[in-house]
Amino acid sequence: MPYPKDYKYTKEHEWIHVQGNTATVGITDHAQESLGDIVFVELPKVGAQIEAGKSFGTVESVKAVSELYAPASGKVTAVNEELNQSPETVNKNAHQAWIIKLELSNPKELDSLLAPAQYEAYIAEEK
Amino acid sequence: MVDFGGWDMPVEYPATGGLMKEHLAVRTGVGIFDVSHMGDIHIRGPQALDAVQWISMNDASKLQEGQAHYSALLYPEGTFVDDVIVHKMGPNDYLLVINAGTREKDYEWVRKNVNRFRCHADDVGDYYTQIAIQGPKAEATLQKLTDVPLAQIRNYWFRHGTVCGLPNTLVARTGYTAEDGFEIYVPSDVPTSERVWNEVMEAGKEFGVIPCGLGARNTLRLEGKMALYGHEISDTINVWEAALDRYCKMEKSNFIGRAALEKAKAAGLQRILIGLEAVDRGIPRDGYKVFDRADKEIGCVTSGSYAPFLKKSIALAYVPPAESEIGNEVFVQVRSEKVKCKVVPTPFYKRPKKP
Numbered sequence: 001m002p003y004p005k006d007y008k009y010t011k012e013h014e015w016i017h018v019q020g021n022t023a024t025v026g027i028t029d030h031a032q033e034s035l036g037d038i039v040f041v042e043l044p045k046v047g048a049q050i051e052a053g054k055s056f057g058t059v060e061s062v063k064a065v066s067e068l069y070a071p072a073s074g075k076v077t078a079v080n081e082e083l084n085q086s087p088e089t090v091n092k093n094a095h096q097a098w099i100i101k102l103e104l105s106n107p108k109e110l111d112s113l114l115a116p117a118q119y120e121a122y123i124a125e126e127k
Numbered sequence: 128m129v130d131f132g133g134w135d136m137p138v139e140y141p142a143t144g145g146l147m148k149e150h151l152a153v154r155t156g157v158g159i160f161d162v163s164h165m166g167d168i169h170i171r172g173p174q175a176l177d178a179v180q181w182i183s184m185n186d187a188s189k190l191q192e193g194q195a196h197y198s199a200l201l202y203p204e205g206t207f208v209d210d211v212i213v214h215k216m217g218p219n220d221y222l223l224v225i226n227a228g229t230r231e232k233d234y235e236w237v238r239k240n241v242n243r244f245r246c247h248a249d250d251v252g253d254y255y256t257q258i259a260i261q262g263p264k265a266e267a268t269l270q271k272l273t274d275v276p277l278a279q280i281r282n283y284w285f286r287h288g289t290v291c292g293l294p295n296t297l298v299a300r301t302g303y304t305a306e307d308g309f310e311i312y313v314p315s316d317v318p319t320s321e322r323v324w325n326e327v328m329e330a331g332k333e334f335g336v337i338p339c340g341l342g343a344r345n346t347l348r349l350e351g352k353m354a355l356y357g358h359e360i361s362d363t364i365n366v367w368e369a370a371l372d373r374y375c376k377m378e379k380s381n382f383i384g385r386a387a388l389e390k391a392k393a394a395g396l397q398r399i400l401i402g403l404e405a406v407d408r409g410i411p412r413d414g415y416k417v418f419d420r421a422d423k424e425i426g427c428v429t430s431g432s433y434a435p436f437l438k439k440s441i442a443l444a445y446v447p448p449a450e451s452e453i454g455n456e457v458f459v460q461v462r463s464e465k466v467k468c469k470v471v472p473t474p475f476y477k478r479p480k481k482p
Contacts, residue, residue: 063432
């Protein structure tokens with residue numbers, strides 16, 4: 001699956017898509033592939049403040065629990081409640097199946113994230 | 128790949144669909160497992176039966192030739208060295224199938240404890256590749272490759288016959304999936320093992336056979352409430368706590384652990400293994416703590432997972448007997464949340480009876 005050019009990525013395998021001052025966050029195709037069948041996504045509450053690099057939820061496959069790390073700081077403005085019913089959407093289309101939307105509090109943090117090519121090089125190295 | 132008792136084992140086979148598909152294949156069709164990591168101890172000699180009776184808690188005198196049963200090796204304290212499947216190969220000939228992680232410890236323990244009997248204990252694990260073919264279509268799959276009339280083999284019985292052209296191959300109707308199925312023991316050299324594996328894959332093609340890893344093996348056995356060493360059973364847990372009473376024959380001749388078990392029974396249980404089903408959202412997993420309604424810690428989850436066939440979160444846990452009643456509500460600490468669970472009857476999954 002291609003890594004969208006207008007997204008940025010973390011070394012913890014989240015993607016973030018910024019449009020103006022809001023951002024959409026999910027996990028990468030590489031992340032869903034290594035997790036396997038996803039059966040549970042623990043979402044934060046709308047209105048919660050999250051901090052770059054800190055855990056804001058978890059995603060669980062049958063075999064493992066994995067923390068979700070915030071690519072940037074901000075206030076949660078929406079969570080994808082569809083994932084409560086069909087967490088497997090993340091397996092099917094990781095780059096569309098968003099998890100939270102954020103109102104960014106410090107857009108400068110985005111500068112330290114990985115560009116698509118950098119992320120792809122990073123996971124190639126990890127393999 | 129993960130290291131499992133010194134073996135490189137796949138948790139799942141992602142290329143053919145992964146854990147969930149593997150689990151469902153075994154419940155609805157057929158799956159194939161490489162379980163060569165399992166150890167095998169052969170006990171032979173004029174006093175082989177006496178030796179087995181002394182080291183194993185089930186009653187091997189009840190076994191007929193060609194029959195196997197579930198049992199356990201116990202420490203004098205009545206706790207577990209390991210669980211085993213005992214096969215009666217002949218009048219003075221028994222085969223014990225043991226766990227990979229405990230293989231050396233088991234073998235040492237068996238050798239030490241049978242040396243007062245006229246028999247030999249041999250670690251023959253390296254001679255065999257053990258392949259499990261499991262699922263409602265296991266019989267149809269394997270029948271294509273053998274002259275052994277599989278329909279005639281009852282659950283926990285075995286025969287010898289030609290499999291994939293290999294004469295005198297052990298074919299047992301056993302498994303660790305709570306499903307119908309077979310385990311075959313073929314020579315462990317790589318070309319033979321590969322050939323048999325590929326022939327099973329080919330024979331099972333029409334039934335959608337896929338290779339299954341340790342992950343599915345774990346969730347399948349959990350749905351069937353089959354114990355896993357280091358989880359439900361260990362050197363600190365006794366037979367009564369693990370609720371394995373029906374495999375422990377106190378009325379047979381003396382065996383290691385018996386005296387301690389008698390005492391433990393008289394003293395009463397402090398904890399017992401129960402099945403839990405999550406009522407709230409959340410997955411109770413291995414090692415998570417269990418609390419009562421008053422928020423007092425009362426126990427611990429030994430194995431827990433999302434159950435792919437039952438489609439809910441289930442767990443096995445130790446709690447005080449007073450909390451073990453069916454329907455009782457307890458709470459499992461899942462990270463920052465206490466997830467409400469209820470005690471349910473086990474096994475969680477029972478395979479449908481054959482028509």
